[in-house]
Amino acid sequence: MIAALALMLAVAPPATHLTIQPWTGKDLTTTTSAAAKYRLTVTGKPNSTLELEATNVASGWIAAFCTQTVCAPQRVNVTIPASGQAMYQFELIRESDDAAKSSGATITGGDATLMVPPAHR
Numbered sequence: 001m002i003a004a005l006a007l008m009l010a011v012a013p014p015a016t017h018l019t020i021q022p023w024t025g026k027d028l029t030t031t032t033s034a035a036a037k038y039r040l041t042v043t044g045k046p047n048s049t050l051e052l053e054a055t056n057v058a059s060g061w062i063a064a065f066c067t068q069t070v071c072a073p074q075r076v077n078v079t080i081p082a083s084g085q086a087m088y089q090f091e092l093i094r095e096s097d098d099a100a101k102s103s104g105a106t107i108t109g110g111d112a113t114l115m116v117p118p119a120h121r
Helices: 002-010
Strands: 017-022 036-043 049-055 061-066 071-073 075-079 085-094 102-109 112-120
Touching: 017 102, 017 112, 036 049, 036 112, 049 061, 071 075, 075 085, 085 102, 085 112
Parallel strands: none
Antiparallel strands: 017 036, 036 085, 049 075, 049 102, 061 071, 061 085, 102 112
């Protein structure tokens, strides 16, 4: 019985799940037209709070988590709504002409990690 319980705990799915897809549809009012845009979906326990952070972004680039009201650079605190899912327009923004021509990112939140494919600008 204890071995079976330990096995179930070892293969339990993560409490947080992150998915990323190309952005489709109308841009949010807080975003910039010069950015590479993605739809970031965060699935987790309803009413839980976690911090999302973007790392491994090339020098001269900024990662931003955007909603209808604000774009937060590099990190944002998320409260998962009752539906169990929160959505962001995630952006990679090349800030200067001498920055690298492409950048990806690593997004972490809770017990989840997601690699964002490189954007070219």
